[in-house]
Amino acid sequence: MPTFAFDSPAAAIAASKAALATAGMEDVPLSDAVGRVLAVAPALDRDSPACDLSAMDGYAVQTAELPAGGEGIAVIGEAAAGFPPPPHVAGTAVRIFTGAPLSGGCDRVIRQEDVRFEEGPGGVDRITPLAGWDAAKEAGANVRRRGENGRADDPLAEPGVVVTAALVAAVAACGIDRLTVRRRVRVAILVTGSEVREPGGDPAIPRLPPWQIRDANGPAVAALLGRRPYLDVSEPIYVGDDPAALGRAFAGLLDCHDAVMTTGGVSVGDHDAVPDAVRALGGTTLFHGLPIRPGKPVFAAAFGTSDRGGRLALGLPGNPVAALCVARRIGVELLRHVAGCAGEEPTLLVDMTPTDGRPLPLWRFWPVLLRTEGGTTTAEALAGRGASDTVALARSDGFVEVPLHEPMAGRYPFRAW
């Protein structure tokens, strides 16, 4: 039974974060901010709303002045959205529209469908609340009170959140057109393996010999990371299995990236040169091997320290299912940390259908297909031939994480690709 430096993916992630530096800050226009990590909390520029506003089309009144016996109320003046309100005359109503400011002294709005309206004699219109209209309702009905959403200088979000369209709505409403976010984390992908051909193919090799394969990992990892706007992912680089070429390429990438992800070359074979190459360049091993399947040979190291530019080397295993699962489970979480994110990417708990897998002393990443029927979502466990089966992988939406020794069916966290 091999021993591992950490007994779970979560423990390995938590310990490794401490070695990594957080990206610096930059200001970006609001239009470029979605998906980036907030570095400085934007705040309300004034009370929200800035004055009492009507939430309905109707008539603004003062509760204490309402006639007791259901008599009519004279309508004096009109309040429209975007304009200052007319002065309130005691005992009368003001015609008002949704979003318009309440006249001083008015404290509630009667909806127009709750009154009978009469064009008044002498040009003064009157409204009479309809039977059933609840005159006893507390003051404030149908009014958005000044500051009820928040007060001037209240923060709108905490640093470390990923900017969403919802946050854009709130900051745009404050007249903010730029946000201070974390600089995008620069990630390089280095693909090893002399059997691996880069996409597009070499025109000098018209047909791929059967002992060579096309690269699945570089494009897959780039696609996985590339859809996260807080990351800036470079095109994969190919180095074969030559340790000297690997070392040179790695050193070049490390110079201009916050993280280098390699694929292949991390297990115990004679050509598995990644850990030695990384250590020779000064990387400090964080872990080599974790109790996970697929992905057991995963390797991680740090260059520098958290307060001195600590950069990440993550050696993903060569088998494509392993590479993608480890990139998602461990790579994304470590890169989120470098990007300044406050926590893990949210996961959902889903019910996974039974598999033919036995409980093992390993954490299992099991590719699944989500199905929603009758309002219930189930994760269908995909039967595959293991860590190299890209055909089964192709049908999956993501994977569930089954803790070690647990049965291979049940409710587990799901992570999308």
Ligand SMILES: Nc1nc2c(c(=O)[nH]1)N[C@H]1C(S)=C(S)[C@@H](COP(=O)(O)OP(=O)(O)OC[C@H]3O[C@@H](n4cnc5c(N)ncnc54)[C@H](O)[C@@H]3O)O[C@H]1N2
């Ligand atoms: N004696 C042992 N052998 C292996 C062990 C072990 O513990 N003892 N672990 C196995 C496990 S688990 C995995 S996963 C693999 C990982 O090994 P490497 O990271 O060193 O990967 P490679 O040997 O380079 O490749 C493994 C496999 O994946 C194919 N591959 C590699 N790169 C790509 C790519 N870019 N696109 C598509 N496929 C790729 C490669 O051809 C191999 O078939 O090691 C086991 N061995």
Ligand code: MOO
């Ligand atoms: O655990 Mo290795 O990751 O597939 O086959």
